[in-house]
Amino acid sequence: MMIVVEGITKYFGSRKALDNVSFEVKDGEIAGFVGLNGAGKTTTIRTIVGVLKPNSGDALIDGKSIVKEKKEASKNVGWVPELPIFEMDARALDYFVYLAGYYGISKDEALKLGKQLFEEVGLSGRERDKLKTYSQGMKKRFALAVSLISNPKNFLFDEVFNGLDPQGIQFFRDLALKMKKEGKAILFSSHILTEVEAIADKVVFIHQGKILKVMSMNEIRNLIKSNDVKVVLNQVNENVVQIAQAFGKPELSGNTLLIHDFNGDMSVLISKLTPYGVLEISKLGGNLEEVFFKVIRGEL
Amino acid sequence: MRSVLYDFKRSFLRLSVLLFLVLFILGGIGISYSVFHILRINPSAYENLNVAGFSNISTLGTIHVYGIVFNNMGQPVSGATICVHYSGGVMNTTTSSEGLFNLSIPYSNSSYAIVKYDGMVRNVSLIGRSVVMVNGPYVGNVGSNVIIHVTNGNNNVVLFTNTSEFYDLGSLHNPYPYCPIFIAIMNHNHLVMFTYERINVSLSFLQANLNEIIINSSGVSGAKVLKEYNFSLKPFTPVYTTIEVPSEANCVAILSNSYVHGTPYSQSPILYTEIVTGYFSAMGLFLFFFPFVVIYLAYAMFAKPRDTGALEFILARPITKGELYMTRFSANAITAIIASFLINISPNVAFILIAGLYLSPQFILLASIIPMTLLLTYLSITYMYASLIKSGGTTLGLGIATYIIIQIAIPVIGFMSGNYTLIDDYIVPASISQAIASYLEGATISVNVGLELLSTILWIVVPLVIGYLAFKRKDI
Numbered sequence: 001m002m003i004v005v006e007g008i009t010k011y012f013g014s015r016k017a018l019d020n021v022s023f024e025v026k027d028g029e030i031a032g033f034v035g036l037n038g039a040g041k042t043t044t045i046r047t048i049v050g051v052l053k054p055n056s057g058d059a060l061i062d063g064k065s066i067v068k069e070k071k072e073a074s075k076n077v078g079w080v081p082e083l084p085i086f087e088m089d090a091r092a093l094d095y096f097v098y099l100a101g102y103y104g105i106s107k108d109e110a111l112k113l114g115k116q117l118f119e120e121v122g123l124s125g126r127e128r129d130k131l132k133t134y135s136q137g138m139k140k141r142f143a144l145a146v147s148l149i150s151n152p153k154n155f156l157f158d159e160v161f162n163g164l165d166p167q168g169i170q171f172f173r174d175l176a177l178k179m180k181k182e183g184k185a186i187l188f189s190s191h192i193l194t195e196v197e198a199i200a201d202k203v204v205f206i207h208q209g210k211i212l213k214v215m216s217m218n219e220i221r222n223l224i225k226s227n228d229v230k231v232v233l234n235q236v237n238e239n240v241v242q243i244a245q246a247f248g249k250p251e252l253s254g255n256t257l258l259i260h261d262f263n264g265d266m267s268v269l270i271s272k273l274t275p276y277g278v279l280e281i282s283k284l285g286g287n288l289e290e291v292f293f294k295v296i297r298g299e300l
Numbered sequence: 301m302r303s304v305l306y307d308f309k310r311s312f313l314r315l316s317v318l319l320f321l322v323l324f325i326l327g328g329i330g331i332s333y334s335v336f337h338i339l340r341i342n343p344s345a346y347e348n349l350n351v352a353g354f355s356n357i358s359t360l361g362t363i364h365v366y367g368i369v370f371n372n373m374g375q376p377v378s379g380a381t382i383c384v385h386y387s388g389g390v391m392n393t394t395t396s397s398e399g400l401f402n403l404s405i406p407y408s409n410s411s412y413a414i415v416k417y418d419g420m421v422r423n424v425s426l427i428g429r430s431v432v433m434v435n436g437p438y439v440g441n442v443g444s445n446v447i448i449h450v451t452n453g454n455n456n457v458v459l460f461t462n463t464s465e466f467y468d469l470g471s472l473h474n475p476y477p478y479c480p481i482f483i484a485i486m487n488h489n490h491l492v493m494f495t496y497e498r499i500n501v502s503l504s505f506l507q508a509n510l511n512e513i514i515i516n517s518s519g520v521s522g523a524k525v526l527k528e529y530n531f532s533l534k535p536f537t538p539v540y541t542t543i544e545v546p547s548e549a550n551c552v553a554i555l556s557n558s559y560v561h562g563t564p565y566s567q568s569p570i571l572y573t574e575i576v577t578g579y580f581s582a583m584g585l586f587l588f589f590f591p592f593v594v595i596y597l598a599y600a601m602f603a604k605p606r607d608t609g610a611l612e613f614i615l616a617r618p619i620t621k622g623e624l625y626m627t628r629f630s631a632n633a634i635t636a637i638i639a640s641f642l643i644n645i646s647p648n649v650a651f652i653l654i655a656g657l658y659l660s661p662q663f664i665l666l667a668s669i670i671p672m673t674l675l676l677t678y679l680s681i682t683y684m685y686a687s688l689i690k691s692g693g694t695t696l697g698l699g700i701a702t703y704i705i706i707q708i709a710i711p712v713i714g715f716m717s718g719n720y721t722l723i724d725d726y727i728v729p730a731s732i733s734q735a736i737a738s739y740l741e742g743a744t745i746s747v748n749v750g751l752e753l754l755s756t757i758l759w760i761v762v763p764l765v766i767g768y769l770a771f772k773r774k775d776i
Contacts, residue, residue: 012775049616052775071618079616085609089314101306102617143613150618 002026002185003077003154008047008057010209017043019209020057025185027153030176032200033189034292040209041189042082045158048187049079061154075103078147080172082159084139088132092123092142095131099146110149117145122171136163144175154185161192173199197288205295213295223300224286229262229269234277243272255279307601307631316600317635320593324639327586328646334582335575335647336654345571346655348372349380349420350463351413352482353401354496354536355427357456361407365426366494366536369399369415372466372656374490376400376540380417384426386410400538415462424460457496465571466657469552469563481533481554485545488567493531493539501556503529505549505565515553515562523551566742571657573742579647579667580737586643587671588707591678594636595699598682599692602628607692611776625771629683629764636679640672663740670733677729677759678703684767687774725752732756 003025010018018040025031035041046052048059050066050073059066064073086095093114100110118127121141126134134142140160147155160172176186176199187204190196196203202216215223229248233240233255244250244257247264251257259269262283270278294300312318335341353367369380376399384391386408395401405411411426459482469485481501482494493501506513508523526546531539545565552565566573602625605611615624644659644667651657659667682699689695710728714720725734725747732752738745 046612051612051615053621070620074616074618077616081613084613086613087605087610098306099614099617102614102619146613 002029002062003048003156003187004060005044005048006058006060008044008054008059010043010047010052010054017209018047018054021206021209021211022057023204023211023214025154025187027185028180028183029201030180030186030188030199032193032196032203032288033187033206034191034193034196034203034288035189035206036296039206041206042158043209044206045079045081045156045187045189048156049077050074075150076152076154078144078150078152078155080140080143080147080155080157080160082162083136084143086131086139086142089130091128091130092134093118093127096142096146096149100149103150105149113149114145117148120148121145137165137168140164140168140172153183155179155187157186157188157190159189159191161190161195169195193288193292203288205292207296212298213300215291220288220291223291224288226283226285227260227262228284229259229266230280230282230284231257231259231269231273231278232280233257233273234279236276240273240276244269258284305631307627308634312631312635312638314600317597320597321635321639321642323593324590324642325646327590328643329650331579331582331586331643332647332650332654334585335578338581339574339578341571341574341655344422344462345465345574346372346657347420347422347464348656349377349415349417349422350461350466350484350486351415351422351424352459352461352463352484352492352494353424353538354482354494355411355458355460356496356536357407357427357458359455362404363407363411363426364402364404364536365413366402366538367400367413367460368492368494368538368540369395369401369417370484370486370490370492370540372464372486374484374486374492374540377417380415383414383416385412385414398538398540402536413460422462424462425458426460427458459496465574466569469565481556481559483554485543485565487569488545489542491529491539491541491543493533493541494537495533495535497533497535499533499556499558501531501533501554501559503531503543504553504555505546506551506553506562507546507548508551510551510564513551513562515555515560517555517560519555520553520562523553568660568742569657571655572659575651575657576663576741580670580733580741583643583667583670587674590639590643590671591674591703592700593639594632594675594679595682595696595703597632597635598679598686598699599696601632602683603686603695604692606686606776607690607695615776621776622768622772625683625687625768629679629767632679632683633676636675637668637672640668640670640675643671644668666736666740670730670736673730673732673756673760677756677763680760680763680767684763684770687767687771726755729759730756 005021005023008018008021021044033041043052047054048066050070053067061073062076064076066073096114097107097110100113115127118124121144123138123141123145157172157176161169173195176188179186188196188200200217202214203220204214205212236252236255240257241250241252244259247259247269248262249260251260270281291300348371351367351369353365356364365384369377371377378395378397378399380395382393382401384403384405386405387410391403391405393401393403409427412423413426414421414423461482463484467484467486469483484492504520504525505527506520506523507526512522514521526549529543533539547567549565551562553562611624615621644664648659648664651659678699681702682695685695685698706728710723711720714723725731734747735745735749735752
């Protein structure tokens, strides 16, 4: 049970938006989906949920083809778009009931479920409001509530952090982690790479409609791990560099001493530099952003 | 199906749609008032009070008056007041439980009677002249319809009637002067007969080609006798009875030892026949505006949400694009169908309230097909545009432009090319209206109904299918 994207190619007119895109998201896994603007993230997600029809390829939701078994496949996937658009003159709970109808849920059941889910996503008390009065964050929560109607095993979050306040970001971050614990497969596209780094188990890199790389977070962490140490001192002179040479390759810049290829004991280094006033000492590491640009540049 | 109902509910309960439906109802009421205005139908045509009778004018200077009062259903009215005016006096009486009255007055050359019941009034001349001016609110109701004057031995006999147009068969007074019988058939099954002499009468309901039928003293030829009733009538003694008129009957023959007469028989009241003629003219006037409503509905429910992207979120539910298209269309089509019925039911309600005239369910059903096919055509065309073009505004504009072009440009081309009738009968949308209107008006249907039906269906189905296929194929 999972999301499997199999060689999706999609044209908009003569422009190839997706080129043989393939990857998979396993159950209990959060896959970060990263790429520049226009890279094809949203197009991929819209194709997976069945809004766009691929020119070739397919997406399997729990083994069901979104192209050939759209209705079955759609029951098992939830989608929170970056900018959810509804028929805005509708009242939220009425629209929820209407959409629940497509899942074969009766009005009474839908009303009951709606009240429960509105509470879960933090929209309690706003059920009777028209959707056009909802903020961007509320629209995303409403989209989430609708997506939870069938309690699907697979979820797609498309730039869900955009336009959210910190509370909203935390809500969706915690939600993704909770869903992961529940064994759901989650594809999470975001520009905020630190967030992806914080929650993802693996990262799918897309650029100009092509999947460049799929890396697990362990691979990425190993890649960005470094042996450089940064020390900020209160006062410096030539002795500082001499001391540092015993631990690696020093580089002094103002009051900051960088020791590349650190080889030694940090506590010994601190004790030797104490006379110069150690204000800060830390091991340096890379981040996802660095890896991202390396992947895009073809360096990885 | 459930999705259709949800979509229907959402489309039907929109404020704009409800306002449109009110507009349709008002349009329907407008049709009914237009009909009355165009045809100049005055209240005497439908007032629910009818009177008929005979004045037996004795040469000795006395007028014996015998009459019956009945309502538009053909049922006798008891307790109606009869005020008989003659020079030098007024005499009053009331009708019996059988609706009968009789009295005698001194001869006067300006004798007349006013019949009153439940606020309604009719008057009749009792001496064979059309009378009588009555002032006040009932002035439109008065005026004798038929005055027949025959000689009966030493006496003169006057048949007086003043009835509404709710009869299927009215008083038989031709050929003059041999008219011994008053006959009215009301509401298909109530018969009132009245004569001044003893006579045996046979009443035959026939199915006939009216150009071929021959009725003479030998009997009836060239027609199929569907039902026959025989009566022995006594002088000045009205007969009221229920009969069963076969639904295929289009002719009635009245045969007696001294009288032979045949007349076409309408299955509907005469008032109905009159009203139907004006009905479709008035409907045509209102129908010009209603397609704009469904074009807007298609824009609001399909073109606009497609343009804004709102359909995408729906499409992420367990529904295919084809189903989404058909669901929305069907929901809007149900609204259009309901509106079509409303535009025909509301005048019916108005006719009932104004005149007590009921249009038959068959009439409402068939007449509703006229606006229904027109509305479904433009709904279908606008859906097609919405599938082919993403811009909601362009779709709305094209829908309106198409309607105007079809309604104006194509007939103009017809006039210029001398093919107007052909185009009007078979090319324009909802051309089946021609056949339906002719049928309901009782006129001869001079068009090829099959071709009209085919043209009407194609106008709806072809754009719908093109739109469906385009929507399935194109990105939303």
